[in-house]
Amino acid sequence: MRQFLAFSKKEFHESAATFRLYILLGLFVMFGMMSPLLAKLTPEIIKSLGDTGMMISVHEPTSLDAWAQFFHNVGQMGMLVLIIVFCGTMSNELSKGTLVNLLTKGMKRHTVIASKMFASSVLWTFAYLLCFGAGFAYTAYFWDIGELPHALLAFAAPWLFGELLLATHVFGGTLFGNIYGSLLSCIGAVILMNLLSILPGASKYNPVTLSGGTLPLLSGAGKPSDFIPAVLICAAAVVLLTAGSIVMFNRKKM
């Protein structure tokens, strides 16, 4: 436990020193603020084009439009930022050999993986909460929030998908031992999941649905049972990837 806490503390210091902390928090606050604003401004921008003689019908934006923008921003730009920012978590240590000293001094290998996952998860959770908080505050300022059915599931889904990306980074980083392997395995996994979502009926089980696809829950068009299988598969994948990383790291020659 002491090793775990010490190593996690080192991770937090490192994320501040490499600007990862500031970039992540700043950008996610920005995504949160941008969403209601974009929803509010889009009709204005289209209206200002209206002098050209085109007939464009624009409906008055609602808080649902703001949440649609929120899921769009977080699900695409947000996940891209997450992939780039966390690509060095495991791979940098392995390619630089900075873990050798710690491991020879008796640091447990599974502690390394566990605290890497823990520290990145805490950062990501905090960033996502800030993003949601900013989005919620601005949406409440512009509109009446009203009722949000199944809000917990709808808003926890992108967070869970982010966790999957973090676990993939740790797995890819441990497997390949360099930053490019980590990046490629994460981007490859996202591309693969997107390709799979072309199959009819697969989206119910596909974790990629969670990154930005949960708007129907809020609008009342979807039911939780449409998303539960994807949530379970995503959670299982996070656990399996983390366990896989530990097994692989135990066998790895430093």
Added chain:
Amino acid sequence: MLNELGQYLPFLIPIAVIQLALTVAAVIHILRHDTYRFGNRALWLVVSICVNVIGPILYFSIGKGED
């Protein structure tokens, strides 16, 4: 149109500040350091300035060399 935009300024300014701060931080870091994991100073300046948001974070996570 401008008047209408004016009322959103308190919301637009923080967003612009975050984007600008990120780009400026990356540019300053690039000019102060001359070791990069790959590429050279010109490439990273172009990427950081021209590619909004993604450019600077690419530099900080995969372009930046060791101190």
